[in-house]
Amino acid sequence: MGTNILEVNGLKTYYRTRLNEKVYAVDGVDFALEQGKTLGIAGESGCGKSTLALSLMGFYFPPLHYGGGSIHVDGTDIMKLSKEQLRRKVSGKEIAYIPQAAMNALNPTMKIISFIQDIMKEHRPELSKQQVWQLAAERFETLNLSQNVLSSYPNELSGGMKQRTVIAISTILNPKVLIADEPTSALDVTSQKAVIKLLKNLLDKQFIKALVFITHELPLLYHVTDDIVVMYAGEIVERGTAHQMVFDPLHPYTKRLMGSIIVPEEGMKGHKLAAIPGAPPNLKHVPPGCRFAPRCAFAADECRAGKVDSKTVDGRIYRCRFDTGTLKEWYRHEQQ
Numbered sequence: 001m002g003t004n005i006l007e008v009n010g011l012k013t014y015y016r017t018r019l020n021e022k023v024y025a026v027d028g029v030d031f032a033l034e035q036g037k038t039l040g041i042a043g044e045s046g047c048g049k050s051t052l053a054l055s056l057m058g059f060y061f062p063p064l065h066y067g068g069g070s071i072h073v074d075g076t077d078i079m080k081l082s083k084e085q086l087r088r089k090v091s092g093k094e095i096a097y098i099p100q101a102a103m104n105a106l107n108p109t110m111k112i113i114s115f116i117q118d119i120m121k122e123h124r125p126e127l128s129k130q131q132v133w134q135l136a137a138e139r140f141e142t143l144n145l146s147q148n149v150l151s152s153y154p155n156e157l158s159g160g161m162k163q164r165t166v167i168a169i170s171t172i173l174n175p176k177v178l179i180a181d182e183p184t185s186a187l188d189v190t191s192q193k194a195v196i197k198l199l200k201n202l203l204d205k206q207f208i209k210a211l212v213f214i215t216h217e218l219p220l221l222y223h224v225t226d227d228i229v230v231m232y233a234g235e236i237v238e239r240g241t242a243h244q245m246v247f248d249p250l251h252p253y254t255k256r257l258m259g260s261i262i263v264p265e266e267g268m269k270g271h272k273l274a275a276i277p278g279a280p281p282n283l284k285h286v287p288p289g290c291r292f293a294p295r296c297a298f299a300a301d302e303c304r305a306g307k308v309d310s311k312t313v314d315g316r317i318y319r320c321r322f323d324t325g326t327l328k329e330w331y332r333h334e335q336q
């Protein structure tokens, strides 16, 4: 077992709406990520992936509120730090976050180098403008990005180049953990591959120590991450290696999620596609038992009765009352 660079225990966060209702977007999440590893987070829209990312950064600004639990980054519980300590010591330095569509949020009137100068002014004020340029140019070259990009405006770059630039900027301080939220969505296949290559490069060169990759496209994670967790209605319902999750899912939700997506992998090309019936629950009023039960073909009365805890079997974690033998038998029957 390696060192855990990120450890999350019992994390709960919620939104408070204008009508004073609570939306339980992250509801008791536990996971750990070892140094040098990549973790994928998958799930349908609205299951809490982006909220989890915001929560991991300690970005608690209304309407998002912290409800409990701990987040250790390289041994430090960041929830015990003040907002000011978080901003100065953690954000971007220990843990960095690339939100969805970040590349479209770059100020179009600023050259790329200006974004890096702003970061360095805050975190490395001792560096001169010339030194910042030198540092940025070396980093860009190492990541196979031309240093000409530094003197460009965001709108002069293609979508794929813009996204790679955002990633290079966000990791300029060598954060221990990088959280990338849908970093490849809205890009063509060639640009997606370039982004994935860049992320792997950051890990190989040890500019980052661990990567969390969030996407609703579970099969994409197969090429990027060591492990995958699947979220459903604010909870993690399964965790396994990328191979296990794609080729041998245990939880009925993971199984249905895989069955609803075109999987280009060898051995999966012929699998039958079927949409998951129904919709995820309203996170203001989650069902009392298994949250997937209302949509699950295998659900029994006991599934709807009380909270379903996670269990660990052969290193895999899943949140379902049924044992692995029963689940696999059902899936085998379905395929016939």
Ligand SMILES: Nc1ncnc2c1ncn2[C@@H]1O[C@H](COP(=O)(O)OP(=O)(O)OP(=O)(O)O)[C@@H](O)[C@H]1O
Pocket (backbone or CB within 6 Å): 015, 016, 017, 023, 025, 043, 044, 045, 046, 047, 048, 049, 050, 051, 052, 063, 216, 283
């Ligand atoms: N500002 C907000 N106020 C209230 N509820 C919110 C707010 N932002 C998100 N939510 C709710 O929190 C839940 C989780 O949303 P979140 O965006 O984290 O899901 P997601 O899995 O990242 O979805 P997507 O893939 O579409 O980004 C959803 O029910 C969503 O409606």
